[in-house]
Each structure stands twice: as C-alpha cells, then as structure tokens.
Amino acid sequence: MTLPEKLWIALIAIPGASIERGILYFSLAGGAWLVLHVLLARLLAGRKINPQRATWGQMSREVLYSTRSLVIYGLVTGFMVLAFFSGWTRIYTRFDQYGWTYFFVTIGLIILIHDTYFYWTHRLMHHPRLFRLFHRTHHLSTNPSPWAAYSFSPLEALVQAGIAPLVLFTLPVHPLAFTVFMVWQISFNVLGHCGYEMFPRWFVRSWCGKVLNTATHHAQHHETNRANFSLYFNWWDRLMGTNHAHYEERFSQAVGESAKQLH
Ligand SMILES: [Zn+2]
Ligand SMILES: [Zn+2]
Numbered sequence: 001m002t003l004p005e006k007l008w009i010a011l012i013a014i015p016g017a018s019i020e021r022g023i024l025y026f027s028l029a030g031g032a033w034l035v036l037h038v039l040l041a042r043l044l045a046g047r048k049i050n051p052q053r054a055t056w057g058q059m060s061r062e063v064l065y066s067t068r069s070l071v072i073y074g075l076v077t078g079f080m081v082l083a084f085f086s087g088w089t090r091i092y093t094r095f096d097q098y099g100w101t102y103f104f105v106t107i108g109l110i111i112l113i114h115d116t117y118f119y120w121t122h123r124l125m126h127h128p129r130l131f132r133l134f135h136r137t138h139h140l141s142t143n144p145s146p147w148a149a150y151s152f153s154p155l156e157a158l159v160q161a162g163i164a165p166l167v168l169f170t171l172p173v174h175p176l177a178f179t180v181f182m183v184w185q186i187s188f189n190v191l192g193h194c195g196y197e198m199f200p201r202w203f204v205r206s207w208c209g210k211v212l213n214t215a216t217h218h219a220q221h222h223e224t225n226r227a228n229f230s231l232y233f234n235w236w237d238r239l240m241g242t243n244h245a246h247y248e249e250r251f252s253q254a255v256g257e258s259a260k261q262l263h
Helices: 003-039 056-085 099-125 128-139 146-150 154-161 163-168 175-192 207-211 215-224 235-240 247-254
Strands: none
Touching: 003 056, 003 146, 003 175, 056 146, 056 154, 056 163, 099 128, 099 154, 099 163, 099 175, 099 235, 128 154, 146 175, 154 163, 163 175, 175 215, 215 247
16 A cells, blocks of 8 residues: 555545544434433432532533544544554454454553553653643533543543554554443543532442442542542552542542531
C-alpha cells in the first residue's frame, strides 16, 4: 500500500472513529442520565450521592467538552490506523494466530494496564504545575453528571487517548479485544460519574468493595479535588495510601445508611 493510500484510509477513519465513540458516549451517558436523573429520579432519591441536581448549564458544558474530546479521539484513532497499515503496531487480525484464550486474556490485561496508566497519569495531572492546563476542565464539575465522562481539556483528552498507542504498540491485540475494552471503559466511566450509588449497602465493607471502585469513590474525588485517584480497581489507592480517609462513611451516607457529616 502506498503512503497516499494509507493517509487516505487514516483520514477517513478520523470522523468514523469520532462518530463510533460518540454513539457509545451519547447512548450510555444519555441512557444513564435519562433513566437515573429523569425517569427514576424520585424512586432513587435516597441513592443520590449529592442531593443537588446538576444544572443545564453544567450538563451543556460537560457535553460540549466531551464532544471536543471525541474529535481528539478520532484524530488519535486516525494516527493508529496509519500506524497499523504501516506495520508499526502489534495488532493482529486472524483469531487463530494467538487463539481464543489469549484473546480473552488480552481484554483483562488491557483493563489492568489502563487502570495503572490512569492512576499514575491522573496523579501527575493533579500536580500544581500541570493541573490547570491538563485536568482543571474535568474538575469544573464538583457534582458530575453522566455527561462528564469525557469532559476533558484537549491535553487531558490526548493523555486519555494515550492508552491506545501504549497497548497497541507493545502487545499483540485483536481489534475486537480492544473494542470490548473500549465498551468496558466508557461503561465504567459513565458509572463513575452517574451521580447515584447503585451498589448494595454492604458492598464497601466486603472484599469486592476493596477491589472494585464505586460511583461514590469517584464522586468524592470530584467533591474534594484530592484522594481517590484510581479508576476501576481500588488497589492503587490502597497501596499508595491515597484513598480518602472518609470513603466508607461517604459511601454509607450515599446509600442512606448514615447521617454523618460530609468530610
Ligand atoms: Zn482528578
Ligand atoms: Zn471524573
């Protein structure tokens, strides 16, 4: 394939990828908003992490910034398509090349790699010298709605998109395995910003609560602008001592179990 041909395919892939990610974002964030914040809002009032409702102004801003992130994701995907056709990536396309076990293992592995990548880049972006430029946009929402899932500054969107080259340049991955990871990633991201605590009351005191993060965990990060930096799993925060000291109390409060004051 000639260079102009590769460039042409990469160019076409840009809007295609943005639209594809956009469909996922708008259906999942929009679905969560419609179901939790509109249809079941009364029924779930006792599960609202912060009793205040997100304003239209806040949600419009979150959608606008998320849409800008979708454009950046499209550009990064365009680059990855060029990289694939140039033979720079380790993407493989035939399932029998590595087998089904490897296929499923890579999905888990990408999630673990992303969890680590997110924790450390997130902590770095909270450094006072980097915060304004990279991460302030995301923290404009102190009581985020599901629409905040991709509400990033352009630089942060680039950092977030960095997981694709990191994985696809180093690990043999089938495109379908990466797609499954993308669906998991946006689903969990929307859950983290959904504004409602959907896990059972005992969750945070059980072993699963020591492993998996909750919506309250990330909401508390937005409320306090410190602590609770991890994404899917709680172990990096536990290991580095960055879990909020009052995480369990905040969870109990979110599920209507405790009347303790917010810290
Ligand atoms: Zn943050
Ligand atoms: Zn967030």
